[in-house]
Amino acid sequence: MNHARRHFLYRIFKAGAVLTAAQQAWAGNVLSGQTKSASAQEVQTNYPDDHPNHAGDISGAHVHTMTGRQPLHKALDGRVVSVATLEDLRVLPTDQIAEGTLVRVAGYHAPGDDGGGLFTLVTKLDVPPDDIIHVIAAGKKLWRRCHQGFFTSAQAGIKRDGTREDEALQKAINTAFDHKLRFHLSHGxxxxxxxxxxxxxxxxxxxxxxxxxxxxxxxxxxxxxxxxxxxxxxNSYIPAYHPEHVYGLSHTVSNRLYVKNSQDFQVGDIIGIEGTRRVRNTNLYSPNQINEVASVHEKYIVARYFIDDDYDGGRVIRLNQPELTEGDTFTDATGxxxxxxxxxxxxxxxxxxxxxxxxxxxxxxxxxxxxxxxxxxxxxxxxxxxxxxxxxxxxxxxxxxxxxxxxxxxxxxxxxxxxxxxxxxxxxxxxxxxxxxxxxxxxxxxxxxxxxxxxxxxxxxxxxxxxxxxxxxxxxxxxxxxxxxxxxxxxxxxxxxxxxxxxxxxxxxxxxxxxxxxxxxxxxxxxxxxxxxxxxxxxxxxxxxxxxxxxxxxxxxxxxxxxxxxxxxxxxxxxNNTFKSTPVYYSSYSNSLPAVNGRATIGLLELAEGTIEQDSIISYEMMIEIPNSAHIDFLLNGQSLHTIHENNRVIGIHGKIVFASGKGMDNKHCRLFLTSSTGQYHALPLNAGVAWPDVKNFEIQVFGLRESQSIRRHYIRMERNFS
The missing domain is CATH 2.160.20.10 (Single-stranded right-handed beta-helix, Pectin lyase-like)
Structure with a gap:
C-alpha cells in the first residue's frame, strides 16, 4: 500500500470518521501494509455498491471526493484507467467497466499534445459522438469528456502545424454552439x-x-x-429571400411596424427592417436596421429600439428562425x-x-x-x-x-x-x-x-x-x-x-x-x-x-x-492652388429636401473658373427615392445637359462627365457616362452649351415635383477629379 493511501486513512481517523469493526480491521491492515494494492489495469476493482466483495466490511462509510460523495471503498479501491490517445479510448474494452468510471487520456493524437483529459463512461446514447465531448466507446456506449463549461481546440483534435483543418475547426465551433460551451483556441x-x-x-x-x-x-x-x-x-450565397422569411410592411408609426401576419412573431425575435431602397448595382434591398421584437399585437409588432425612418411600403425579415426553409441556407465545411x-x-x-x-x-x-x-x-x-x-x-x-x-x-x-x-x-x-x-x-x-x-x-x-x-x-x-x-x-x-x-x-x-x-x-x-x-x-x-x-x-x-x-x-x-484639392460635394441621407418651383437640388459642385480643361473629369454617384412622375436633370452652369426619365421610385446612378473633344466637337462638348441600378447605360456625346473654361458648377436636380412634395431620402457624392 502506497504512502498516499495511508495518509488518506490517517486523515479519516483524525476527522473522527465512525467505522464498523470490520472497516476498522480493514483500515488497520492497510495502514500496517498487510493489504495488497490493486494495479490500475485491474478494472474488477470498480465493483457496484452491492457487490459481495464489499458487503459487510466498508460499505457503510462515505467520503467526499473530486467526483462527488462516494462510498469509502470506491474512494480507496477505484482506479482511474489511463490510455494514451483518443483512438486507444475508442477501443478500450468496456464490458466489465461500470458506468461512471473515469479514464484519463494523455493526448488527442499523441500523449502530451494538450488534447487529452478525463472521460467518464455513459451507457445512455442520447447524443451522437463528435470526438470532442462525446467519443464512441466499445459495446455501444459513449465516453463523455469531463469539462467545466469549455473545451480547447487541442481537445477538438485541431493541429496547429500549418495543416488545413477546415472541417475539424468548423465541427468544434458547431459543438460549442450545440452544447452551449465556450470554445477556447489553444496556442498557434x-x-x-x-x-x-x-x-x-x-x-x-x-x-x-x-x-x-x-x-x-x-x-x-x-x-x-x-x-x-x-x-x-x-455572407449569404442566396441573394433572394424565401417568401416564408418575408412579411409585408405597410407602414410604421413610432416604433410600431404594421406587418402582415404579425401573430407569427414572438417577443425577442430578431428582425431586419427593409424599405423600398435598393443598393446601387445589386438586386438586394437595403435594410434600414436590425431590431428586436418587444411586443406582438393583432395588426402590428413593436420594435425594441427607435426606428429612424417612416415607411410607406417595405418588408420585415425574421432572422434566427429555428426552422430551415428550402433555398435559404448556408452550408458550412462539415456539410x-x-x-x-x-x-x-x-x-x-x-x-x-x-x-x-x-x-x-x-x-x-x-x-x-x-x-x-x-x-x-x-x-x-x-x-x-x-x-x-x-x-x-x-x-x-x-x-x-x-x-x-x-x-x-x-x-x-x-x-x-x-x-x-x-x-x-x-x-x-x-x-x-x-x-x-x-x-x-x-x-x-x-x-x-x-x-x-x-x-x-x-x-x-x-x-x-x-x-x-x-x-x-x-x-x-x-x-x-x-x-x-x-x-x-x-x-x-x-x-x-x-x-x-x-x-x-x-x-x-x-x-x-x-x-x-x-x-x-x-x-x-x-x-x-x-x-x-x-x-x-x-x-x-x-x-x-x-x-x-x-x-x-x-x-x-x-x-x-x-x-x-x-x-x-x-x-x-x-x-499650391487649392482648387487642386479636389472639390467635393457630399451629402448623406436626408429626411426632407423641399421643392422650390417644382425643383429640388440634390447636389451642387462649384468650381473655380478656368479649372475645366481637356480631359477634366467630374464623377458622381447617388441613390435616391423620388416621387412618381418626377425626373432627374444634369446641369452645367444652370443649363440642362441630360435628363433621366424613370418610373422607379428608387434608383441608384453612377457615372462621370469627361470634357474631351473629338471629331466634329469643340470645347463646348463633353461625354456623359451613366449606369443605373435599373439597367440603363449611356455613353453620350453632348453639347454642353458652355465652353470648358467657363464652367462654374455642375448640378443634379429633381424636377416635376408638386409644391407639397419633397425628396425624402437620398445620398450623393460629386467630385472633380484631377490627373
Whole structure:
C-alpha cells in the first residue's frame, strides 16, 4: 500500500470518521501494509455498491471526493484507467467497466499534445459522438469528456502545424454552439482554406490576439476568411429571400411596424427592417436596421429600439428562425446547413484573425447584432480589408487591433449603433491604398450611420496617396479622444456627426472636413512638413476651440476654407492652388429636401473658373427615392445637359462627365457616362452649351415635383477629379 493511501486513512481517523469493526480491521491492515494494492489495469476493482466483495466490511462509510460523495471503498479501491490517445479510448474494452468510471487520456493524437483529459463512461446514447465531448466507446456506449463549461481546440483534435483543418475547426465551433460551451483556441495558427462560420450565441476565447488565431492561407480573389453570421449580401450565397422569411410592411408609426401576419412573431425575435431602397448595382434591398421584437399585437409588432425612418411600403425579415426553409441556407465545411441569421449574443475574446491574401475580401466578414469583440486582432498579409460589416449593429469592438493594406474597416449595408473603443489601426503593407479610399469607412451609400469611435489611434505609416482619407464618420456618428497620424487626408465628418478631443496629423488637402449640421470642437490639428491644403474645410458645421499647428509648432497662415463645396482659386503658403484639392460635394441621407418651383437640388459642385480643361473629369454617384412622375436633370452652369426619365421610385446612378473633344466637337462638348441600378447605360456625346473654361458648377436636380412634395431620402457624392 502506497504512502498516499495511508495518509488518506490517517486523515479519516483524525476527522473522527465512525467505522464498523470490520472497516476498522480493514483500515488497520492497510495502514500496517498487510493489504495488497490493486494495479490500475485491474478494472474488477470498480465493483457496484452491492457487490459481495464489499458487503459487510466498508460499505457503510462515505467520503467526499473530486467526483462527488462516494462510498469509502470506491474512494480507496477505484482506479482511474489511463490510455494514451483518443483512438486507444475508442477501443478500450468496456464490458466489465461500470458506468461512471473515469479514464484519463494523455493526448488527442499523441500523449502530451494538450488534447487529452478525463472521460467518464455513459451507457445512455442520447447524443451522437463528435470526438470532442462525446467519443464512441466499445459495446455501444459513449465516453463523455469531463469539462467545466469549455473545451480547447487541442481537445477538438485541431493541429496547429500549418495543416488545413477546415472541417475539424468548423465541427468544434458547431459543438460549442450545440452544447452551449465556450470554445477556447489553444496556442498557434488554426489554419483553414475555406470560409469558417461562427453562428449566433457562441463564446470563443484565446490565449491572446497574437497567440491564438484563425489563419486563412488560401490565395483567391473571391475568398473570405471567417464569417460571423450568414445574413447580408456578402455572407449569404442566396441573394433572394424565401417568401416564408418575408412579411409585408405597410407602414410604421413610432416604433410600431404594421406587418402582415404579425401573430407569427414572438417577443425577442430578431428582425431586419427593409424599405423600398435598393443598393446601387445589386438586386438586394437595403435594410434600414436590425431590431428586436418587444411586443406582438393583432395588426402590428413593436420594435425594441427607435426606428429612424417612416415607411410607406417595405418588408420585415425574421432572422434566427429555428426552422430551415428550402433555398435559404448556408452550408458550412462539415456539410451542416444554417438558416440566414445575424450572429446575436456572440462574444470573441483574445483571438486573432489573419488572411493570407483574399483580394477584395476581408479577414473577417460580419453580420452581427449585440456581439462583442474584445482584445482581438484583424488583418491581412497581402489582402484588402481587415473587417467588413454587412451589417454590424449594436456591436462593440474593444481594445482591438486592425492591420490593413487597404481598409481597416468598412461598415456597410446599414450598419448602425456600433462602438469601436480604444482601437489600434496600423498599415501592414507599404504600398498605398487606391485613390479615393477611406481607411476607416462608414459606407453611407449603403446607409451606415451612428458609428462611435472612442479613444485609440490610427497610424497610416505613409507616405500615403494624397487622395486617401483616414476616417469617414457616417451620419450621426461620434469620434472622441482619437489620434490620427497620416501623410494623406484626415477625417471626413458626415451629417450630424460630432468630434472632440482628437489629435489629427495630416499632410494633404485637409485635416478635418465636413460635419454638416454637426461639430468638430476642441481638437488639435497638426500639419505635416510640406503639407498642402487646409487644416479645416467647413461644410455648414460648427468648429470651435480647435488648435491649429504645424509639425514644428508654428501656426499656419491659411487654416480654414469655407465652405468645402464652394472652392475658389486660392494659393496657400506653399504656393499650391487649392482648387487642386479636389472639390467635393457630399451629402448623406436626408429626411426632407423641399421643392422650390417644382425643383429640388440634390447636389451642387462649384468650381473655380478656368479649372475645366481637356480631359477634366467630374464623377458622381447617388441613390435616391423620388416621387412618381418626377425626373432627374444634369446641369452645367444652370443649363440642362441630360435628363433621366424613370418610373422607379428608387434608383441608384453612377457615372462621370469627361470634357474631351473629338471629331466634329469643340470645347463646348463633353461625354456623359451613366449606369443605373435599373439597367440603363449611356455613353453620350453632348453639347454642353458652355465652353470648358467657363464652367462654374455642375448640378443634379429633381424636377416635376408638386409644391407639397419633397425628396425624402437620398445620398450623393460629386467630385472633380484631377490627373
Amino acid at each position: 495558427a488554426h489554419t483553414h482554406g475555406g470560409m469558417i462560420l461562427i453562428p449566433h450565441d457562441v463564446v470563443i476565447t484565446g490565449c491572446g490576439k497574437h497567440e491564438s488565431y484563425f489563419y486563412n492561407d488560401f490565395r483567391n480573389a473571391g475568398q473570405r476568411g471567417v464569417i460571423v453570421g450568414t445574413y447580408g449580401p456578402a 451542416r446547413q444554417w438558416n440566414l441569421h445575424v450572429s446575436v449574443n456572440t462574444r470573441i475574446t483574445n483571438v486573432g484573425f489573419r488572411q493570407k491574401a483574399g483580394f477584395r475580401w476581408p479577414a473577417v466578414n460580419l453580420s452581427t447584432y449585440k456581439t462583442v469583440f474584445d482584445n482581438c486582432s484583424f488583418g491581412s498579409k497581402e489582402g484588402y480589408t481587415a473587417v467588413s460589416g454587412n451589417p454590424v449593429a449594436r456591436t462593440v469592438f474593444k481594445d482591438c487591433e486592425f492591420l490593413y493594406s487597404r481598409n481597416a474597416w468598412e461598415f456597410a449595408y446599414y450598419s448602425h449603433d456600433t462602438e469601436v473603443i480604444n482601437p489600434t489601426i496600423l498599415r501592414v503593407k507599404s504600398s498605398p491604398s487606391n485613390a479615393g479610399d477611406y481607411i476607416c469607412h462608414a459606407n453611407t451609400s449603403e446607409g451606415a450611420k451612428r458609428i462611435h469611435v472612442n479613444g485609440g489611434q490610427l497610424n497610416d505609416g505613409g507616405p500615403s496617396d494624397k487622395d486617401i482619407t483616414m476616417l469617414q464618420t457616417g451620419p450621426e456618428s461620434s469620434i472622441r479622444n482619437f489620434t490620427i497620424t497620416t501623410f494623406g487626408r484626415g477625417v471626413w465628418g458626415d451629417a450630424y456627426a460630432t468630434m472632440s478631443g482628437c489629435t489629427i496629423m495630416w499632410k494633404n488637402e485637409f485635416g478635418i472636413a465636413g460635419f454638416s449640421h454637426g461639430y468638430a470642437n476642441d481638437n488639435i490639428v497638426v500639419s505635416q512638413k510640406g503639407s498642402s491644403g487646409h487644416a479645416i474645410l467647413v461644410d455648414r458645421g460648427t468648429f470651435k476651440n480647435n488648435v491649429l499647428r504645424s509639425v514644428d509648432g508654428s501656426r499656419r497662415h491659411c487654416d480654414v476654407l469655407q465652405p468645402v463645396n464652394r472652392h475658389t482659386l486660392r494659393t496657400d503658403e506653399d504656393g
